[in-house]
Amino acid sequence: MSATLQTTDVTVLDADLLDRTAAAVREAGAVLRERFGAVIPYRTREELMSALAANDDTALGILRPHLTSLRPDAGWVEDELDGGALPPGEWWVVDPAEGNVNHLHALPEWAVTATLVRDNQPVLTAVHLPLTGETYTALTGAGAHLDGRPLNVSRTADLGLSIVATSQARPDEDENVVRRVGSSITAMLFDALVVRVAVPATLHLLNVAAGRIDAFWQFAGARADLLPGALLVTEAGGRISDAEGRPWTPRSESFLAAAPGVHAQAVTTLSR
Structure with missing residues (x-):
C-alpha cells in the first residue's frame, strides 16, 4: 500500500491525514459535550429518534465539512447502522455520536469516531471520548495509540x-x-x-x-x-x-x- 494519498491539489501523508481527522473528532466531541448532562425525556419512538438525530446532526455539521475537505473524492456513509461491504474506493465511515442513546440518558459511555476505508480496508481511525478528553488513533502499519502512547493488547493466555x-x-x-x-x-x-x-x-x-x-x-x-x-x-x-x-x-x-x-x-x- 502506498504511504501517501493523492488529493486533487496536494499529496498528504497518511499520518498527517490522521492528525487532521483526530482534530475533527475532537472538535465535534467538544460540541456534544456541551449538550451532555441531563437525561433527555421521550415518550415515543419518534421523540427518541428525533433526539438521536439532533445529536448526530450537531456533530456531523462539524465532521462532514472537515473530512470532506481532507478527502474530497471519498464517499460518505450516510447511515452509521449500515453493514456489509462498500463499493471500491475511499469512504468515510463516521459515527458522530457512538453510543448516542447513552448520551441521551446522561451515561458516560459515548464517543465520536471517524474511519477512512480504502477498498473495504480501514486505513486510519480516530476515536475521541469527550468526557475524558482521550483520543485513540490507529494507522495501518504504524500501530495504535492513546494520545500518542502506544497501545498493546493483553498477554493473557487463559x-x-x-x-x-x-x-x-x-x-x-x-x-x-x-x-x-x-x-x-x-x-x-x-x-x-x-x-x-x-x-x-x-x-x-x-x-x-x-x-x-x-x-x-x-x-x-x-x-x-x-x-x-x-x-x-x-x-x-x-x-x-x-x-x-x-x-x-x-x-x-x-x-x-x-x-x-x-x-x-x-x-x-x-x-x-
Whole structure:
C-alpha cells in the first residue's frame, strides 16, 4: 500500500491525514459535550429518534465539512447502522455520536469516531471520548495509540482468567440473532472470568486494544461500530475474526476481537 494519498491539489501523508481527522473528532466531541448532562425525556419512538438525530446532526455539521475537505473524492456513509461491504474506493465511515442513546440518558459511555476505508480496508481511525478528553488513533502499519502512547493488547493466555465483553449491535434485532447473543453470553459466563454486556461496541474494542479486557464479540453489527475498533485492535497486536475463527469482513455475520493468547479459546466457546 502506498504511504501517501493523492488529493486533487496536494499529496498528504497518511499520518498527517490522521492528525487532521483526530482534530475533527475532537472538535465535534467538544460540541456534544456541551449538550451532555441531563437525561433527555421521550415518550415515543419518534421523540427518541428525533433526539438521536439532533445529536448526530450537531456533530456531523462539524465532521462532514472537515473530512470532506481532507478527502474530497471519498464517499460518505450516510447511515452509521449500515453493514456489509462498500463499493471500491475511499469512504468515510463516521459515527458522530457512538453510543448516542447513552448520551441521551446522561451515561458516560459515548464517543465520536471517524474511519477512512480504502477498498473495504480501514486505513486510519480516530476515536475521541469527550468526557475524558482521550483520543485513540490507529494507522495501518504504524500501530495504535492513546494520545500518542502506544497501545498493546493483553498477554493473557487463559480465557478462564479473562474479562470479556459483548454488545447489542442495534435495536430490533432479528430473533435468531437475539437468541444467539443470549446463548453466547451464557457460554462465556461458564468459560471466562467476567462478562461485560453494554453498548457501544467501540468502547469495548478500545479496551481490548489497550489490554484492559481480553476479548470482545458481537453478532451482526454495523461498519461504524466495528471498523474503528478492528483497526485499533489489529494495530495493537490483537486478532480479528468472525466468531468461528474465519477471516472477518464487513459482510461477516459475527465479529471477534481478542488477545492472541485467548483468541482460539474464545472461538471454541462461541462456536458451541
